[in-house]
Amino acid sequence: MIDTNNTPGTAHKLLKSIFGYSSFRDNQENVIEAITSGRDVFTSMPTGGGKSLCYQIPGLMFEGLTVVISPLIALMKDQVDEALSKGIPAAFLNSTLQKEEISQIYSKLNRKEIKLLYLSPERLAIEGYLEQLEQFNINFFAVDEAHCLSEWGHDFRPDYLILSSIRSHFPDVPMAAFTATATTKVQSDIIRILGLKDPLVVRASFNRQELNYQVKPKTEVLSQISGFIKNHPEESGIVYRLSRKDVSKTAAYLIGQGLKALPYHAGLSKEERSQNQEAFNKDEVDIIVATTAFGMGINKNNIRYVIHGDLPKSMEGYYQETGRAGRDGLDSQCVLFFSTGDISKQQYFIDQIDDPTEQVKAKDNLNRLIRYSTVNVCRRKQILEYFDEDHRGECGNCDICNDTTNKIEATIDGQKVLSAIIRTNEGFGINHIIDIVWGADTEKIRSRNHQELKTFGVGRDKSKKWWRNIITELIAQQAIYQDTERFNVLCLTSLGKDILFGKRDFYISDTAVSPEKEGLSRNDLLDRSDFQDDDLYKRLRDKRTEIAQENQVPPYIVFSDKTLKDMAQIKPQNEEEFLLVSGVGEKKLEVYGPLFLPIIRDYLEE
CATH class of the missing domain: 1.10.150.80 (HRDC domain)
Structure with missing residues (x-):
């Protein structure tokens, strides 16, 4: 029988007796103490950081019921099965249950035999359901995957907004929001929508040191994916593709190569999706090929690699998807195959967005992913910067820092751009500098006599897109910066001056080079x-x-x-x-x- 008395040391006893751990991870104990003292909490922890334990232990310590809001039916079943295996009285209510099963769960709730109840937001949205919950002694609400609340999150779900009504029905019940991916903007949104009162805010580091990030030029993507997997035999992995059609093609190709793979996308029946996910969870197949419909909150902890065959839609989504690897803390690989053709694919979808604000947001996401894939800067540093976390780079666990990328020396081209910036007194933005180097005949150039500059037209042998890539790399490597107080004009840093005067070399990644630049x-x-x-x-x-x-x-x-x-x-x-x-x-x-x-x-x- 579980001791649920909230006394000093109870949390540590439960940690050992129920979960088998002798000590808490970073931040877990602070979160648990805040919740059990009745305080609201916002917690952002990376995948595998132990979020579920932060609400399961308080759920056991409280006398009454803890309600966990969870977005995926498959995830609910996994979490409840895992809780029951540890002796935790848990249940879930969703559309997969028969009437008799639902009736049995309500009988147990009335007899106070359940400590953790998992619900979907859709069930809370049923008219009168929140009022129905008031009959139970609810001591605590936990909202999992809370980024779904925010329109700025990568997986916004309108049905999640019903959770804003919880506070009015349960004004004195503590509430905690948990997510593995949240920028500070998303964090503010979550706190506002849920009505969290003076919450303890915990932002754990997003640095997953066990993950190795790589970007490879995409040529023959199916054979590239197959080749990578064959070098990791009998290891579990996820392959993400952008469309259902590509998922089906990739899964069929891998099966044809003698690999144990199954597809997963929204076009499959619910039964087939469930069967395929279960086969993957049970290690009956090694590979699941999926759209991003797969995996949010997946519990499988021995995924050794995540492959993206196409450019993801956002940095937040990419982090969430790659984060499904290495949840057991062992070294795991995250490989993205990138080509400039991916950009036009994504741009086409963005052009179909009617809402101008959403379209701008989608373009920003695309530009950030392009920069991540092409610039010669530590991958981990770029990911962490997205989540407002500083990192010095030189992580030692990405292709840039391990020097496994094909780097191309571009010192002379970098000097051409830097010279144009200096010769125009650091007073112009990206487009004008490109026009100078490329030798464009524009009114702006003629009116300022910039055609007389020594750098005018020195880069006519290459495309404007090439020079934009050079500038993007120079910005990413902090050789130049955009002065936001002067209309984003380009200015040199000390590193930029070193490159200009030949004291430092300048390299770019081969993923930034299109076939045109290779002749x-x-x-x-x-x-x-x-x-x-x-x-x-x-x-x-x-x-x-x-x-x-x-x-x-x-x-x-x-x-x-x-x-x-x-x-x-x-x-x-x-x-x-x-x-x-x-x-x-x-x-x-x-x-x-x-x-x-x-x-x-x-x-x-x-």
């Missing part, structure tokens, strides 16, 4: 595929017809037959290659690239 030409593409594929040509023509009809213009206005045939022959796979198609300029790339490139990529994967 890719039409001939290279023709060598790769020297025939026009009629089936692909038909698909491209059908898409052209669809676009023309939507815009009420003749098909040739979109692309000529010659352009489509050229496209079907050289088969471009990213923005730089798309520009090499006859009849495609910058504007056509911007408007139609996101529509035609996915068709070509899907065809090639098939």
Whole structure:
């Protein structure tokens, strides 16, 4: 029988007798003391940091019932099964239960035989349900995955907003919010929405030292994913893909390679999703291939790697997804395969967002992930900076710090940019500096006689996109900064001056380099595929017809037959290659690239 008296030392006794640990981890004891003293709490801890213990022990110490709000049905079952295995009286109520099972749980609640009750926010939203809960002696509410409350969180769920009503029904019952991913903005949102009163705020470090972060240039992604997995035999791992179609293709490919893999996405039946997740949890298969619909709060602690075959949607989501590896504290790998083609995919989805505010937020998320994937700066430092946590870099556990990335010396190109900034008295922003280096003929340049500068046109042999990448790298490596008080003009730091005057070298990561910078030409593409594929040509023509009809213009206005045939022959796979198609300029790339490139990529994967 569990001793639930709230006396000095009780928490430590429960920690040992129920959970088998001799000491608390950082922050756990402070959180438990605050809750058991009746205080509200906001707790942000990384995945694997021991959040559940912070509400389970108080739940055992309180005389009455603890209600845990949890977002995923599968997670609830796992948590209750684990609690029951430890002798903790727990139950859950959700749509998977039959009437008889629900009736039995309410009977146990009335007899005070349950200490932890897990509920979904959807159940709380049922009219009159909060009033129904008032009949039970509830001593404590715990809100798990609390970032779902905030529109700034990576997994905002409108149904979670019903939780704002808890405080009015239970004004004197302590409440605690728990999350593994929350910026300070999300934190403020959660505290406001839940009505937490003078809460203890605990922000544990987000630094998961056991995770190794790597970004690799994406070429043949299916064979790259398979190759990585074959080098980690009989280890559990998750492969994330952006679309359901890619999930199915990847799972089928891995199975064809003799690997034990299963798919997981919202297009599968509830039964199949549940069966596949259970097979993964029980180590009956090694790999689950999934969209981001999989894994929030997953309890499996022996995941050794997380692979992203596509660019994630946000840094917060990426951190949450990679955080599913290494929950047992053992070394684990987080690999992201990146190509510039991912950018156009994401941009296409962003362009479909109607809400201007949401669109800006999505673009900011995309830009941050692009920077993470391309700049030559410690991966861990960039992740932690997103969560407002300082890190000096040189973490010793990412591809940048371990010097396993292919670095390209770009000192001369860096000096060209830095010289242009100095010669314009550090008075202009990114676009104007690019125009100077590239040699653009603009009114702004002519009116200031900047065409007379020694640096004017010194970079005409490379694209504007290349020079933007150089500037992004210089900013990321803190060689230059944007002066926010002077309209984001570029200024040099002491490091920038060292690079300019040849005292320091400047390197960039190869993930920042597109095929164009490596000298890719039409001939290279023709060598790769020297025939026009009629089936692909038909698909491209059908898409052209669809676009023309939507815009009420003749098909040739979109692309000529010659352009489509050229496209079907050289088969471009990213923005730089798309520009090499006859009849495609910058504007056509911007408007139609996101529509035609996915068709070509899907065809090639098939």
